[in-house]
Amino acid sequence: MERFDAVVIGGGVAGLGSAYTMAVNDLDVLLIERGGNIGEKSVYGGRIYSWVFEQYVKGFDNAPVERWVKKERLTFLDESESVSIEFSASRACSFTAILTKFNRWLSEKVEDAGGLVVSGVKVEDVKREPLRVVADGEEIGCDVVVDAEGVNPIIAMKLGIRKDWKPSEVAVGVKEVFKFSESQINERFLVESDEGLANLFIGYPVFGNGGGFLYTNKDTVSVGLVVRVDFAMKKKLEVYDLVEKFRSHRELASLLKGGSMIEYSAHLVPEAGIHGVPERLHDKNILIVGDTAGFVLNRGFTIRGVDLAFYSGVLAGESIKKALDEGEIALAGEIYQRSVEESVIMRELERFRKALKVLENTRLYEDYPKTIIGILRDVFEIKDESKKLYDSVMEKTKGKKLRMLMDVFSAFRGL
């Protein structure tokens, strides 16, 4: 039987983070990915916060960054109109990337550091005492397993490390990618070649827990929607046509005109925040990281997953290294648990504990976009008599002022 210090299940960003950390620390690590090529099963919205990669990955300068996000735009949509708020930043803390390519690049880093990456092989099971990973009908022995299988935690559930998601705890995301020329994107979104736009959308066509996104890559644009599964179930949303409706909105249609669709994809997103993280992140020397552990932070206008996933991989790798150094590998899980609890991951998830509750408020997705659009239409649309801003606001918020004020207050506190 082949033996490794550690076997990592899954070549997504979390698994790669842990394999990379172990490889640079000279551990004998094997990563097993079910996709024929690393990255081909990875799907996300389109933006990565860079801090963790800058800090931990040598040679990050050569990463396949598409564009650095310097423009943040929030757009409210009703059926036919829109209101946008745009923030133009002087410095960027996130970049757009194609996750497929980004993960492929990370896997090269793992291999350069001496880790072994095998793709096209699915891990079927993990057996304990002694610890073994079963794949391709063979068993591979190891001291520790990092379970980075992603949002569908098939193995972690089988091992009893975590429960399955409820429909209210995950969202389904669908995404389309459009091909343009680089200059088309620069001109249309008013950005320089290395600068990009991240645009989030609230309102049409979801009007509930979820929203749209658009990210500019070098010569492609990623556009899609996320909608919570319970909401889609309740409203009987035809998920396969949601992005189609979204894209047909005047606002989106003009942004995507002339582009050529080159891919359609779908993926689940953990959205329960801290409520979706199991109390124990390990069972002795089996550690769960990334989406499997639920490390995604949804603040409504930003969603963080990739950086937290990678960072949880780093923490797992470091914990395993520490446990091995101390000669007691059984401690790896405990060390990991503690380091995650003390880390920015749990601090952030804790800080936004209430976000989920705030985002439950369906008024955010329907009433407010429509109210704001209505007010601005009153202000800008002049036929014979114009309306005073004050009058319009009073009229549009009649009878709901207190509730709105409270919603805004709780949004400020929660998000």
Next chain:
Amino acid sequence: MKALLFSETPENFNRLSSMLKKLGLDIHGISFSEVKADYIYLANERLDYPSIVKAFEELGNKLNPDLYVFSSTKLGKEVASRFSQRTGLPCLTECLSVEIDGSSIIATRYSLGGKTLMKIKTDLPAVIAVVADAFEIEDFDFKMEKVDFEIKEADGINVISREEKRREKVGLRNADVVVCFGRGVRRKEDIELIEKLAEKLNAEIGCTRPISHDYRWLPEERMIGLSGEKISPKLLISIGVSGQIQHAVGIMNSKTVIAINNDENAPMKEYSDYYVIADLYSLIPELIKLL
């Protein structure tokens, strides 16, 4: 300009000589039988590459042709490549069209496994292997001068025996006519109707995935699509097929597609040359009668 042409069959030879004549070339051709060319080097039949390469060297030195042409058969490609390597001339195989552009040629050929059509240019003199089926035999005024020629034996391989291929029964993949049906056919008994039509047309029968995999009315080998057979018939008659892309990739290379469907907006429409909106149960019996 001069071309030196070789093909092991007279049919391929004549297709290629017609193509070359259209380009305005004088054609010197090595052949084992009577063919159409300006100068015919009627030779003894030798099908081993060393002797044909050598014959080309010999004639090439004498004639200095601008273009060395083979049919893009296995033998043709093998000889073309070895001859090209020996002489240092550029070589393009599997050419679907050829044009002369000053002192260069421009050829087209499939690339990326058939996903794209590539247009390549290279300087004359050059060696090309051309897909003869892409051209028709036409009547030109060839000089038809005969020259005695002997292909001499050359060192290399030793042919022990040769066995002519028998024409094997065509399957779906190689069928000229295919009748394919989908879920529009409602009952297993109705396949009889499809079979009758196929018999009339001497066609092979194919189906979509639900028919073979969900209902199991036909064996899986009959399924046309992404995970099944990819066909390239002259005529495809598609009956009651909705036209999911997984199916459509299997029929992309069909020459003419007739689709019969009662849904006027099924995706199949986009993949059809003739989209017949009708009830197959009333239409097909009538069609069988008239064929």
Next chain:
Amino acid sequence: MESIENRLGLVSFTVDSEPHIKPKSEKCETCSLKICLFICPARLYREEDGKVYFNHEGCLECGTCRIACPEDLDWEYPKGGYGVHYQFG
């Protein structure tokens, strides 16, 4: 408009002969919700005469049906090397 069929046509798959997701047909027949019919982003569940058919050829492997199905769906990832190959994930 791009139909879901056309959009799936843009995605590359290696299809296994065995489906990796199997609806339990007896349960589907009595299921009154049939959430799968609208929730699947690839629209791979179809109903015909009360029976639910699933075509695994275009599965995007998101797992939404697994979460949403009120019955115990027999759900697995495809075998290693099979299934969807995203290029712009």
Next chain:
Amino acid sequence: MKIAVCVKEIYNLEQVKIIRETREPILDVPKKLDDLSKNAIEEALRIREKHGGEVVAISAGSKDLKKTIKEALAMGADRAIIVSEDFQSNAENTALILSKILSKDSFDLILFGDASSDEYSAQMAPRVAELLRIPQITYVREIKEISDGKIVCIRDMDYYYETVESNLPCVVSVTNEINEPRIPALKDILKASKKPVDVVSLNDLKVELVNPYQILENLAPEIDRKQEVIQGDLKEVVKQIVEVIRREI
């Protein structure tokens, strides 16, 4: 027996997308070992199983080749010699590089796939044989016998099958019918990571590259189905269909 197998990495063609508006292919896709190269490796492994010896995988390709060549090692090749750098790819250059590598050693048998699934040019085996001044047997569907410094093969040609004999060393290219390539198991993949891969540079080989070809265009053919709708009176419709059928067959 010392057997060289010359293999090719190609784009994973199934994943090559076409931009609908411009008909251009998007070539930013993973590479893989060509299926026909796998037939050649499989045949080499079977010869090794019967006659003993060594199987060396040889290839020239892009930077990705270091990764792709592992597929050959996982199948069972003992070691690999590769050029893994970007160079003007054409039949002349690749043949020259392969023959330079091959001539540094003395192989009894040099195997190829009969063509590659991307370009289907089928030039490589004859070119390398010519450069090495040894015989070639192309389109081999069965190797009948190897003994006493000779090889006997059955070739699958367009119009006939041919049994051919040649002295060794010899170049042989195989069809996809010759065997069913094995699929490496996880343990084979893990083993492959420890097998030696000798990466040689074009500088070391001292090859002079040429570029006699100019690619003017490489676009997807247009799908131009007529989409003519036929409907109405059944008799009329049937008549029209029959007309089309008569015209086409």
